Amino acid sequence: MSKNEWAQPFLKWAGGKRQLLPEIIKYIPANIDTYYEPFVGAGAVLLHLQPDKAVSNDINSELINTYQVVRDHIDDLIADLSKHVNDKDYFYRIRELDRKEEFKFLTPVERASRMIYLNKTCFNGLFRVNSQGQFNVPFGNYKNPSIVNEKVLRAVHDYLVNADVKFLNGDFAEAVEGAKKGDFVYFDPPYDPVSDTSSFTSYSLHRFDAKQQIRLKELFDELNDRGCRVMLSNSTTPFIKDLYKDYHVKIVGAKRNINSKASGRGEIDEVLVMNYGEE
The missing domain is CATH 1.10.1020.10 (Adenine-specific Methyltransferase, Domain 2)
Incomplete structure (x- = not known):
């Protein structure tokens, strides 16, 4: 299926990946059976890749209803x-x-x-x-x-009706229950806060704390054992870098435009974690 360049995010979203896309796509595997994105958000990666088959999930029920x-x-x-x-x-x-x-x-x-x-x-x-x-x-x-x-809404519609994209509204672990060897999973969770005042996890009533980050890492390990290729983006905190120290970790720069304070916007370092080498 040919890509439609107008199929782009139609929402502005905290943690959206439009600014980080040039880095992310450098490391996306060439051949993917099913694409999984358990924290889909505004869908920048999904809509850039436009895979033929995908499972997209988010805990935010209003967001999934909108898709x-x-x-x-x-x-x-x-x-x-x-x-x-x-x-x-x-x-x-x-x-x-x-x-x-x-x-x-x-x-x-x-x-x-x-x-x-x-x-x-x-x-x-x-x-x-x-x-x-x-x-x-x-x-x-x-x-x-x-x-x-x-124009953007109709382009996204055209992609979604012509591809096999399943939308789920649940826990991130449930979203990847069917993932197997040959599939690619991209995790973009709420980021580990770089300071006491930088946390933004209020997309829903469900807060994403350190325990959830650890649970996500354990799921990353499980998917690795299944033979899935997995990528995760997060902040460059010591906690996250230590948590994923056994995997490939790339430090990348991304611009952030959503922050309640102007001083919190601009370019910041993030990590891309992968369980595979560069392809």
């Missing part, structure tokens, strides 16, 4: 997105829906439309929820945000 709607109901989604306006009062009315009983009665299309609208108009494109699972990012006050990027 499914882009695949299955693109015309209805674009029509609903066109109803939204870039207005502060309107933004807060839409944002407050998940605090009301009526939220559970929204259709999948309406939920996906809300997700994309909030992402395009909220401050810095963050997706963040509070302890009750309610979206709590303030209005971004942007002059002319692209709420309806129809």
Whole structure:
């Protein structure tokens, strides 16, 4: 299947991989049976590779619903997105829906439309929820945000309907239960914080702490034993470098544009961990 260059991330996402893509693709295996991405996020790697067969997972149910709607109901989604306006009062009315009983009665299309609208108009494109699972990012006050990027949305739709891409909404370990020799798994988990104030794991109610990082490493080991080729990206903390010291570790630079403080943006070092050599 030929690639569509317009099939790109349609959401801005904390930890998104668009900036790191040039480094990641240097080390992607040439031949992949099934591509697995248990923390798909905005899907930069998935949409760049556009594999014929993939299993994509995320713990964020609103995100996975949005992918499914882009695949299955693109015309209805674009029509609903066109109803939204870039207005502060309107933004807060839409944002407050998940605090009301009526939220559970929204259709999948309406939920996906809300997700994309909030992402395009909220401050810095963050997706963040509070302890009750309610979206709590303030209005971004942007002059002319692209709420309806129809060309990109239709390109992503075309890819998803022409490829065998399965979307899951569960634990990262469950997402790779079927992975076997010949498959490629890319892990892009919430990063180990480089400082006490840098942690951002509020994509959902589920926090990703050191215990989860250790559980992920144990799964990395298990996939290695199965014969899968596995790549993981994370921050260059001593904890992560020690955790994966038995594997190939590459230090790479990536720009970060999502941070509540301007001083936290810019180029930072990250690690790519692989259980195979350069191909």
